[in-house]
Amino acid sequence: MENGNTNWSQSVTAVVIKEGRVLLARHTYGAGKGLLIIPGGYLNFGEMPREAIIREYLEETGVLIEPKELIGMRFNTKDWYAAFRGEYVSGEARPDNDENSEAVWLDVDEALSRDDVPDLTKKLIQCALKGGFVEIPYSGKNPPYVLFGAE
Numbered sequence: 001m002e003n004g005n006t007n008w009s010q011s012v013t014a015v016v017i018k019e020g021r022v023l024l025a026r027h028t029y030g031a032g033k034g035l036l037i038i039p040g041g042y043l044n045f046g047e048m049p050r051e052a053i054i055r056e057y058l059e060e061t062g063v064l065i066e067p068k069e070l071i072g073m074r075f076n077t078k079d080w081y082a083a084f085r086g087e088y089v090s091g092e093a094r095p096d097n098d099e100n101s102e103a104v105w106l107d108v109d110e111a112l113s114r115d116d117v118p119d120l121t122k123k124l125i126q127c128a129l130k131g132g133f134v135e136i137p138y139s140g141k142n143p144p145y146v147l148f149g150a151e
Contacts, residue, residue: 013040014086015128025100063091070148071132
């Protein structure tokens, strides 16, 4: 939800799979209206991507997650979109009735075969199943220090 501090050029998402089911939300607006997508959203200025995805999941689904490895990045001329694999921590899935009208746990195979799940969501689910880049600690002049890469 817009709060006046939104950084419209940086967004995040996470694929959360628990017991063979992926958490998806039915979007209520824009190009994704009516589709089941992985939750996510824009960062606030000064917010780290992992903080933002925890916040977005809580706001949109009521589920607390722990972001893990980076599984994908999408770039275009106006913004970037970072995708993480997330682990379920707690909470019951429920819609926020603003950005989404439904929050559901779907069997992964069903999600990958449904017409109301867009291609980007399907590709990110597949990336989460394969694994991703791992966080590599390093030091530098401007903390926090976050680098993801292949081991």
